Amino acid sequence: MARIFVEGWDPEYGTPLDQDEALAPAEGSVDPTVETDDWEPLEGMDDGVEHVAFVDGVRRVDARLTLDDPVAGPTPGLVGTFAVGATRWDRPARRSEITAVRIERWAVLAGGREEQMPPVALEPGVNTTTCASEDPGRLMMELHTKMRRAEGETATALAAECFVIADGPLNDLTAHPTVGYVKSHRVTYLEPDHNAVVAQLAPGQRTPLFCIADYKRYSWYVRLAMLDGGHSWTGTVRCETSGQLPKEDAVTIADRTAALLPLVASQPHVDPRAPQNLVPIGALEKELRHRMGDRGIVYRALREAVMEREAS
Amino acid sequence: MTDERQVGRVLGSEHSNTSAFRVVLDEHDFLQLDDLIVVRTQVPKAGEVRTYGVVTEAEAVYEGASYESDTHRIAELGIMPAAKVRTARIAVTRVDPEVWVSPDPGESVERAEGDERDKALYVDEMSRPLPVGIGRDELPVHVDLDFFDGRKGGHMSISGISGVATKTSFALFFLRMLTAHPQILGEGAANLRVLVFNVKGEDLLWLDKPNRLFDEQAAAGWASLGVEATPFPSVCFWAPPKRKSGDVLLPDTGGRHEGVEVFTWTPREFIDDDLMQFLLTDANDQRNQIPFVRERVQAQLKRFAVDVAGRPGAVVLRDPRDSQNGSWYGQQVNVAAGERIITDLQSLVDGIGEFLEPDDGTEPDFAWSGRVMGGTISAFMRRMHAGASRIGPLVRAGESHRIDRARASVSVVAIQSLHDQAQRFVVGALLNETFAEKEATGQRLPLSVIVLDELNKYAPREGHSPLKEMLTDIAQRGRSLGVLLVGAQQTASRVASEVLENAAIRVSGRLDAAEAERAEYGWMLPSTRARARLLKPGTMVVSQPAIPVPLVVTFPFPPWATRKEEVAADADGDPFAGL
Numbered sequence: 073m074a075r076i077f078v079e080g081w082d083p084e085y086g087t088p089l090d091q092d093e094a095l096a097p098a099e100g101s102v103d104p105t106v107e108t109d110d111w112e113p114l115e116g117m118d119d120g121v122e123h124v125a126f127v128d129g130v131r132r133v134d135a136r137l138t139l140d141d142p143v144a145g146p147t148p149g150l151v152g153t154f155a156v157g158a159t160r161w162d163r164p165a166r167r168s169e170i171t172a173v174r175i176e177r178w179a180v181l182a183g184g185r186e187e188q189m190p191p192v193a194l195e196p197g198v199n200t201t202t203c204a205s206e207d208p209g210r211l212m213m214e215l216h217t218k219m220r221r222a223e224g225e226t227a228t229a230l231a232a233e234c235f236v237i238a239d240g241p242l243n244d245l246t247a248h249p250t251v252g253y254v255k256s257h258r259v260t261y262l263e264p265d266h267n268a269v270v271a272q273l274a275p276g277q278r279t280p281l282f283c284i285a286d287y288k289r290y291s292w293y294v295r296l297a298m299l300d301g302g303h304s305w306t307g308t309v310r311c312e313t314s315g316q317l318p319k320e321d322a323v324t325i326a327d328r329t330a331a332l333l334p335l336v337a338s339q340p341h342v343d344p345r346a347p348q349n350l351v352p353i354g355a356l357e358k359e360l361r362h363r364m365g366d367r368g369i370v371y372r373a374l375r376e377a378v379m380e381r382e383a384s
Numbered sequence: 385m386t387d388e389r390q391v392g393r394v395l396g397s398e399h400s401n402t403s404a405f406r407v408v409l410d411e412h413d414f415l416q417l418d419d420l421i422v423v424r425t426q427v428p429k430a431g432e433v434r435t436y437g438v439v440t441e442a443e444a445v446y447e448g449a450s451y452e453s454d455t456h457r458i459a460e461l462g463i464m465p466a467a468k469v470r471t472a473r474i475a476v477t478r479v480d481p482e483v484w485v486s487p488d489p490g491e492s493v494e495r496a497e498g499d500e501r502d503k504a505l506y507v508d509e510m511s512r513p514l515p516v517g518i519g520r521d522e523l524p525v526h527v528d529l530d531f532f533d534g535r536k537g538g539h540m541s542i543s544g545i546s547g548v549a550t551k552t553s554f555a556l557f558f559l560r561m562l563t564a565h566p567q568i569l570g571e572g573a574a575n576l577r578v579l580v581f582n583v584k585g586e587d588l589l590w591l592d593k594p595n596r597l598f599d600e601q602a603a604a605g606w607a608s609l610g611v612e613a614t615p616f617p618s619v620c621f622w623a624p625p626k627r628k629s630g631d632v633l634l635p636d637t638g639g640r641h642e643g644v645e646v647f648t649w650t651p652r653e654f655i656d657d658d659l660m661q662f663l664l665t666d667a668n669d670q671r672n673q674i675p676f677v678r679e680r681v682q683a684q685l686k687r688f689a690v691d692v693a694g695r696p697g698a699v700v701l702r703d704p705r706d707s708q709n710g711s712w713y714g715q716q717v718n719v720a721a722g723e724r725i726i727t728d729l730q731s732l733v734d735g736i737g738e739f740l741e742p743d744d745g746t747e748p749d750f751a752w753s754g755r756v757m758g759g760t761i762s763a764f765m766r767r768m769h770a771g772a773s774r775i776g777p778l779v780r781a782g783e784s785h786r787i788d789r790a791r792a793s794v795s796v797v798a799i800q801s802l803h804d805q806a807q808r809f810v811v812g813a814l815l816n817e818t819f820a821e822k823e824a825t826g827q828r829l830p831l832s833v834i835v836l837d838e839l840n841k842y843a844p845r846e847g848h849s850p851l852k853e854m855l856t857d858i859a860q861r862g863r864s865l866g867v868l869l870v871g872a873q874q875t876a877s878r879v880a881s882e883v884l885e886n887a888a889i890r891v892s893g894r895l896d897a898a899e900a901e902r903a904e905y906g907w908m909l910p911s912t913r914a915r916a917r918l919l920k921p922g923t924m925v926v927s928q929p930a931i932p933v934p935l936v937v938t939f940p941f942p943p944w945a946t947r948k949e950e951v952a953a954d955a956d957g958d959p960f961a962g963l
Binding site for chain 1: 448450451453454457458460461462463464465466
């Protein structure tokens, strides 16, 4: 069995991957006529939904690992923590609370190794997993995938009692009314004519639905706010929901987001990612980062765990 | 039981220490200023250590709000999650046993009640706890009398702006506590004599009359202090004579004449008691050689003064060399034709003038003047003349009308109608008399308490005067001689520091904002100083050596009247008096 070492250098070193944006649709797979042929901005409508949950997760690499295998040579690994939770907005009571917080720590080893991280004196403890690839970049991906899965589970669990808005594209595309909330626009889905409508949106308005067939989802753009000096797409976000929902449900959901999201948009002086980074999500991320625990303490516990094993 | 008393836990996100820490409050309970708490900490090898404390500040914040505008997002729109966190700052009063460690973070904080409350306030260690006010929990707060009556410390200093009537009110309240609890005061209670100077208004001339505004709430306050709410049972009022009262002496008071005695000194008493020094109480009276001339003149007067047959208290000035045995001591003479009879201060000053500034323009008598420069003699005489006109009525021949402090346990001396200089004269003369008496016996008992407002006038920080020296002397040595000063002042920063520093018990009512920042109030916590600007009448900050933090207490409305209009109707038997 190879020994595990905790490396001393900054664990965040390396290229963070955001695979979510790699969802470029195939040519012709976007259908802009699913709601209407007549593309123009549509007013949002608040149907008075009482409970809204904003689901998000944060992750962090706590330490880099090296497996010292006398035969195969050093093999990389990492230990990371993710926290997933939700801000539950009780609209009649006019208050929000953080709920369903779930924190996990994972040691990810490359190359399909079978070594286990020794017990670490942390709460929660560290689980061990492996990824088949030898590519160090995939380690991070593994942690990210676990976080995204946890987000999906949290969203599904909350969907029973709340209208759920989850940060990022949807993972779980079964027929429930969860909304995926995508802040950045790296992929162009629409034809130039239709893109012009996005630019025309006023705050609280949305585009008609369009269908991304490859990914079995409805999607639409919402304008959160107009920013001084912004380009024509500033303050817009893309939302999506399951393609398996009846179209009427998707329309209701889209109207609802167009009405509600501007209410929780952040202010530029408060959040550099305003207005797309929603206030409940910003607060949730801050709390989740806090709940992951102090990185210095985690790092020390990991080193201690490895040392103890060596001593015994 | 423990759970019921718990109000919160020791804050863990910042350091607690042995003098202060913070408490995060439970959702369903609260702590307010002055509440008393206890924390039990398990200390390795030492066992359980209890930390007692008092709340000095209460705070609340939205945890999670990083911008001020987040408040709207949390409270009004409800779109931002946040936790309302309420905390209280604690000043540690005691650690028991004395293992000086900080309370552990996260430890349960409980209200200190019953025995725990007594421990928090050191009542269990006080040999003679005297109630001096009511705490926030409606229970009495005590001072250790050992620190007032001279056993371990003495004197009390009361500060506070005027107009809120707190200083004198508290002083009297304290006196009432002192006189109403003879069992606590112990042997000092017998023949306890209190001398109170009424320096402003006529607030103190009604101490023996019930107050018609006294209500049930006030009565409850007195009941909790264990004192029957009655006016002072044994008071005697003294006032100077009216200026032109002729042969019949009338007290110089406005609202009350009945039961007010007139006090004066005879020329004989003035000379024998060296009262001349209290004519020169202004700071610039001590410059040049004036005090030197005064000492010469005083000494000469004692040698020269002879009693006059048939004129009690009056004297004539004759050279002792003319007497049969070189001294006039114990003799009486008949007045010769044309001889000046000294019957009041003016005639005394004129008599002195004959020696110092002879009418015929010859040199002054060196035995009287001590060969000082002519200017000094003029300056001295000028002050004597000024004094004679201001203090005049207080010195007159005739029957002795000295203040008899033995007549009642509380003697109120009304000097509010007198000129500043005359006020200082009276205060000086009476303090001198009191202190001299005690110095002569060398005994601490019976105790003598002196209540003096506007201490900054009598013992100012700058300059020298016989009165200031007297008060400094009382502050420094009075404790062992059983002369206890309850001094009050608007601004402690203007009072001689020796007088302030010797006061073991320090009390403050509302303070001027600038005054509160001065070093004289270093005994207060910063939070107490901030509050001292806002204290209401009837609320005081009390500091005593036995407790390391100052306590805020209230004292109940007095059952005695403080104005004529407050005197209860039936006190005088006149049903319409109150109308």
